Amino acid sequence: MQPSRQPFEVTFVKVRRHLRVVLLIAALLWAIELLDVLKPGASLDWYGIQPRTLIGLRNIVIAPFLHAGFGHLIANTLPLIALGVLVLARGPQDFASVSLVSLLVSGLGVWLFGGSNTVHLGASGVIFGYLGYLLARGYYERSLRSIGLALIAFFFYGSMI
16 A cells, blocks of 8 residues: 655645646747747748738737747746746646637737737737736635635736736
8 A cells, every 4th residue: 555645745746747737838939939030031920910900810829829039938938837837736627728718818809909010929918817817716716725826926926917
């Protein structure tokens, strides 16, 4: 019979697993940006959201994976990892649905209200979605876990608001 794991060990294993998932997503973003830089003669940035155009509407699901250079990607990577891990702590279903809803809602908002003749890209909309979700869960659920996650998110990223 195996000895039962201590709660701390179980939590640590989960956090490591969640971190791996989010780091894999971040690595994908970095690989795409590296491909964009190394691709001669063309830029993937044109697959960003172009407000109020049909092509821009299609690009809503593509734009969060593209960034306007490594500086932009660096600015998005740490909040994506940190807030992504906190959302993933709520469960993989929550992570998947919050990611998808944040991607679609922020993308549609940019598509509707973004400046004409502009191209918008980056994971910022998803990051704001993660922050909003964590804060809302803390406020409405009012459990110790939800409030704790909301406080951590607000402490580190509340200035984004």
